[in-house]
Amino acid sequence: MTxxxxxxxxxxxxxxxxxxxVAVDGAGLSVAPGEVVGLIGESGxxxxxxxRSVMRLVPRPGRIAAxxxxxxxxxxxxxxxxxxxxxxxxxxxxxxxxxFSSLNPVYRIRDQIAETLRVNLGVGKADARAQAVELLDGVxxxxxxxxxxxxxxxxxxxxxxxxxxxxATASRPRLLLAxxxxxxxxxxxxxxxxxxxxxxxxxxxxxVLLVSHDFxxxxxxCDRVVVMYAGHVVETGPLAALYTNAQHPYTRALLExxxxxxxxxxxxxxxGIAGVPPELTEVLPGxxxxxxxxxxxxxxxxxxxxxxxxxxxxxxxxxxRPFAGTGSAPTARAGAQR
Amino acid sequence: xxxxxxxxxxxxxxxxxxxWRRRARGxxxxxxxxxxxxxxxxxxVLVALLAPLIAPYGQNQLDFDHILSPPSLSxxxxxxxxxxxxxxxxxYALRVDLAxxxxxxxxxxxxxxLIGAMAGYFGGIVxxxxxxxxxxxxxxxxxxxxxxxxxVVGPGVKGVLIGVPIVAWALYARLARSEMLVMREQPFxxxxxxxxxxxxxxxxxxxxxxxxxxCLIYSTxxxxxNLLLLASLAYLGLGAQPPNxxxxxxxxxxxxxxxxxxxxxTLPGLVVVLFGVGAGMLGDGLSDGRLRGGVQ
Numbered sequence: 001m002t003x004x005x006x007x008x009x010x011x012x013x014x015x016x017x018x019x020x021x022v023a024v025d026g027a028g029l030s031v032a033p034g035e036v037v038g039l040i041g042e043s044g045x046x047x048x049x050x051x052r053s054v055m056r057l058v059p060r061p062g063r064i065a066a067x068x069x070x071x072x073x074x075x076x077x078x079x080x081x082x083x084x085x086x087x088x089x090x091x092x093x094x095x096x097x098x099x100f101s102s103l104n105p106v107y108r109i110r111d112q113i114a115e116t117l118r119v120n121l122g123v124g125k126a127d128a129r130a131q132a133v134e135l136l137d138g139v140x141x142x143x144x145x146x147x148x149x150x151x152x153x154x155x156x157x158x159x160x161x162x163x164x165x166x167x168a169t170a171s172r173p174r175l176l177l178a179x180x181x182x183x184x185x186x187x188x189x190x191x192x193x194x195x196x197x198x199x200x201x202x203x204x205x206x207x208v209l210l211v212s213h214d215f216x217x218x219x220x221x222c223d224r225v226v227v228m229y230a231g232h233v234v235e236t237g238p239l240a241a242l243y244t245n246a247q248h249p250y251t252r253a254l255l256e257x258x259x260x261x262x263x264x265x266x267x268x269x270x271x272g273i274a275g276v277p278p279e280l281t282e283v284l285p286g287x288x289x290x291x292x293x294x295x296x297x298x299x300x301x302x303x304x305x306x307x308x309x310x311x312x313x314x315x316x317x318x319x320x321r322p323f324a325g326t327g328s329a330p331t332a333r334a335g336a337q338r
Numbered sequence: 339x340x341x342x343x344x345x346x347x348x349x350x351x352x353x354x355x356x357x358w359r360r361r362a363r364g365x366x367x368x369x370x371x372x373x374x375x376x377x378x379x380x381x382x383v384l385v386a387l388l389a390p391l392i393a394p395y396g397q398n399q400l401d402f403d404h405i406l407s408p409p410s411l412s413x414x415x416x417x418x419x420x421x422x423x424x425x426x427x428x429x430y431a432l433r434v435d436l437a438x439x440x441x442x443x444x445x446x447x448x449x450x451x452l453i454g455a456m457a458g459y460f461g462g463i464v465x466x467x468x469x470x471x472x473x474x475x476x477x478x479x480x481x482x483x484x485x486x487x488x489x490v491v492g493p494g495v496k497g498v499l500i501g502v503p504i505v506a507w508a509l510y511a512r513l514a515r516s517e518m519l520v521m522r523e524q525p526f527x528x529x530x531x532x533x534x535x536x537x538x539x540x541x542x543x544x545x546x547x548x549x550x551x552x553c554l555i556y557s558t559x560x561x562x563x564n565l566l567l568l569a570s571l572a573y574l575g576l577g578a579q580p581p582n583x584x585x586x587x588x589x590x591x592x593x594x595x596x597x598x599x600x601x602x603x604t605l606p607g608l609v610v611v612l613f614g615v616g617a618g619m620l621g622d623g624l625s626d627g628r629l630r631g632g633v634q
Contacts, residue, residue: 055532059523060461089534102525106547115543116533167529 003030003070004207005054005175010067012049012058012231014280021280023062024049025231026305033174034205036198038222038239040212040254042277046231051179051211055094056084071175089120093168097180099160103152109136109163110148113170120171132170139166140196158189162196169200176200176208182217194221215258219243224313227251230278230288232305237314247316247323250289287318295322372623375558378616382609386433393426398581406599416601418591428606431583438495439564442502443557449503450510451553455545457511458518459537469515475508484567485576493576495584498568506560513556514549521545558621562614569610585610 010027013020024046031037041047052058054069056076069076071091079087096102104112113132117123123131129148136144139162152160161181169176178197182190198221200206212218218225218239225242227235227250235248246252253273275292278284284291286301293300297320307315368376385392394412395401401421409416415424457468483505488497521527530540565585571577572586580587585606592602 057528057532085534085536087534088532094529094532096525096528098525102529104526104544104548116535119539120534164529167533 002032002073004033004035004072005029005031005209006068006070007050007054008068008070010050010053010069011065012046012053012062013065014062020065022065022283023231023280024053027067027228027231027233028307029226029233029236031175031207031209034201034207035224036201036208036210036222038210038212038218038225039228040215040218040225041228042213044230044277044280045228047211047213047228048179050228051177051209052094054175054177054209055088055092057094090171091173092175092177093171093173094177094179095161095164095168095181097183099157099164099184102164103160103167105152108149108151109155113163113167116167116170132166135166135170136163139163139200140192141166156189157185158192161185161189161193165193165196165200169204169206172204172206174206176206178208178210180211180213183212183214190217191220197221215255227254230284232288232317233307234289234305234318235316236307237310237316241311241314245310245314245323247310247314247321248289248318249293249295249320249322250318251316252323253292253294289318295320369623369626371619371626375616375619375621375623378612379620382432382613382616383436385429386436389426389429389433393423393429395423395426397427397430397583398422399426406595406602408599409601409605415605416599418588418599418602419595424588424592424602424605427583427588428585428609431585431588431606432609434495434578434582435565435568435585438498438568439561442498442506442564443561446503446506447510447553447557450507450512451514451546451549452541453507454511454514454516455518455541455549458515459522459541459545461519461522465515468511472508472512472515475505476512478505480505481567481570484571488571488576493579495568495578497576498571502564502567506564509560510553510556513553517549517552518545521548555621555624558617558624562617565610565613 006028007030008028010024011022012024013022015021027046027050029037029039029050039047039051049058049062053064053067054071054076056064056079058064064077067077071087074083074087076084076087103109107115110129110132113135114123114125114128117128117131118125133144133148136148141147141159141162147155147159152163155163165176165181176197181197182193185193194217197208197210201208208221210218210222222239224238225236226233227242227248229250235242235246235251242251243255246255250273253271257270257272259270273292274294278288278291284301286303287293287296287305290296290300300320303317303319305317307317308319309315399422401417401423403421404413404417405421406419407413407417407421413423413425415428418424418427453468454472457465484497484501487501487504488494491497491500527540527544530544535544568577568584569586569589572584573590575587575590577586578584588606589603589610592599592604592606596603
């Protein structure tokens with residue numbers, strides 16, 4: 001199947017051109033129509049920037065320095081201002097982490113949704129209001145006629161995020177960019193919002209790029225997972241492949257750091273990942289994860305971070321493959337790679 | 339607003355209140371200070387509007403039989419050196435002064451907000467240029483500029499009507515710009531871009547209504563400054579020309595008889611003070627409500 005969204009070699013820089021700080025370096029991913037792709041990584045790994053790059057909404061003074069972003073065969077980075085507005089209005093929607101400030105505080109939620117229907121779809125005023133109420137109903141707002149008249153501050157965080165989803169998907173985009181949509185919500189509400197995203201995906205064949213730092217969230221809803229670290233994509237593959245057969249030490253470490261319910265009540269210590277992610281000012285040769293990697297080899301500072309296939313749809317940036325099969329000595333493999 | 343609404347916890351849904359009740363509740367939710375201030379201003383405006391009905395005498399009606407008579411039932415504020423009723427003159431003066439204050443405060447406001455919002459939204463060169471112009475306008479001695487304008491157009495209220503707005507927009511532009519710089523990064527402003535709205539719509543429909551509140555609060559302070567400016571100019575003889583009354587000119591007239599007839603200068607002066615107190619309380623109360631997030 002051809003990809004709905006394809007990102008290749010994305011590079012996002014901050015600072016001046018001579019000595020830029022590279023926040024995203026050579027990141028690539030693809031989203032098929034109707035697919036839910038999870039983008040996971042620590043804070044500062046560049047996952048949000050990658051997500052926002054799709055809409056060309058990289059916050060100033062950041063800029064997209066290189067790479068390709070293709071949506072349905074169209075080059076997003078080459079779009080004119082008018083094409084870009086049209087793309088944002090119809091083809092892609094976006095929701096954010098903070099549902100407390102993502103709605104304009106001075107307008108009723110009905111009017112905010114009606115506005116996007118009127119401006120982007122040319123619906124008449126009365127129709128837009130009626131449809132706004134239907135959309136609120138569609139995202140699981142109870143008693144939508146009356147709730148529609150509320151101002152954002154009168155709603156709970158979960159309800160605001162529902163309203164935001166209704167707003168972002170009002171013009172029926174084929175791709176929803178969800179930038180940590182459940183991070184600010186409690187676990188129960190989080191599950192409801194994720195269920196809503198899955199329902200909308202099923203009803204409308206809408207693809208979702210879900211950014212999160214929580215493997216629990218990713219595991220609940222995603223078809224495929226992209227793991228980012230320090231601006232690089234380090235591993236990508238189908239959800240099951242990544243969970244059962246992660247090949248990159250970072251992915252493994254991330255999975256191992258997820259607490260298990262079974263350990264509740266017993267004193268257990270998750271291994272965690274030693275050290276901290278590199279600063280933007282640090283330029284590391286070869287593998288960016290090497291300083292924190294338990295399986296680091298002498299040759300690691302010379303590898304290219306390019307993704308290599310493991311199996312169908314599963315690629316990793318680690319050529320050492322410390323977890324590949326039994327018997328194959330990692331050192332020998334590392335030597336073979338170089 | 340109750341804490342329940344803020345947290346969105348289960349409870350009687352806020353939507354049950356009809357729009358008018360919500361508004362009424364919004365007013366009732368204001369701090370007492372703001373309510374008193376609004377009451378004082380409303381009273382002064384009402385009195386000024388109804389001056390022709392309330393004033394017992396004409397503003398220039400001479401009465402040489404009752405020169406400098408102290409406050410009494412027939413002359414609540416007494417009379418001046420030509421027997422004119424100070425109360426009536428004060429009412430008419432208030433009418434003129436409030437009208438001018440309203441114009442020189444609330445015409446620059448939307449202009450300033452718009453300029454500041456655009457500077458903050460676009461950033462870059464536009465912002466740098468606007469910010470420098472604002473700095474220059476604000477750095478310039480306000481009073482001197484207004485007097486310079488009066489020197490050109492001649493004494494009278496025209497000088498104020500022209501001179502004040504030339505500078506006053508910059509105050510609101512500066513405030514709106516700094517608020518906009520913060521708001522620009524708010525997700526709801528980001529959303530206007532992500533939804534494909536035009537920049538015009540983002541600024542006018544989404545940013546400006548949010549910028550108005552701090553600017554309106556600031557305007558209560560600005561009104562007082564403008565009224566004092568107006569009174570000062572009239573006091574110096576640069577305001578409304580005789581026989582028309584302005585609060586400042588009545589005070590100036592009464593100054594020469596201050597020791598024998600204190601009421602001529604003092605009572606209109608107290609009206610200026612009352613206005614200042616009212617506007618100050620309203621602004622203070624509103625900004626308190628804003629900090630608590632209690633006002634719509």
